[in-house]
Amino acid sequence: MRRCCEAVGLPCLFKGVGMAGARPPRFLLVFDFDETIVDENSDESVARGRALPEALRQSPRAGSYNEHMQRVLAFLGEQGLRAADFRAIYESIPLSPGMAELFQFLSKHHELFEIILISDANTFGIEAKLRAAGARSLFRKIFSNPAGFDRRGFLTLGPYHSHKCLECPANMCKRKILGEYLAERAREDVEFQRVLYVGDGANDFCPAGTLTAADVAFPRKGYPMHRLIQETQEKQPGAFRAAVVPWESGAEVARYLQELLRRK
16 A cells, blocks of 8 residues: 545446545546546636637637636526526536446445545536536545526635646646645545546646656547647657557546456
């Protein structure tokens, strides 16, 4: 040891999870959300089909995307979108291929995996989608930008935290979040044999760079995380230490995890 439901047919297997006397999970499984669990960027899903003003159609400056989305959500609130509208949008975003199958696998082996989600989306949208997919109970923790409704009924968004990482947007460094989570679990005497990271974006490459040779990175094939790993492997052989398992379908991740359990 080292450091630290119905819509997809998930059986009700979560009663008693985490109760005193239960064996600790062997693996920490970390998910991204946008274009990983769901097959779209949820920020783009919210704005799709809306006649945004020119200033909001332009790409935001580097490092200010969170602030850009604050302005987009304020505009949508002014256009009359309220909680039920946003919930319906997030619930309708399709899961990525094979993700339902992966969730089904994890529900059957929930005692072996501690599952968390780290995303630069927002807490309201993530919670809405996971509950609609019947998968919320799989996740012990969700780390994302805080979102809620103000007195006007507008969906508001904030930054997750501040940090000093030069590679990540100002509102979130997933490397910092993952490191702090592992340290917290270690203080609680929970250690994991492996960390398994499923993602797609450039901001997933940052935390994946902290993984060890015992760990596994699952980059979505052809997406920025995958390309950055490939570039690192070509330019600096051995610098990226984790095993790399690219995926196009969540079913491929499920099959790898099944083989991992068979080898133990």
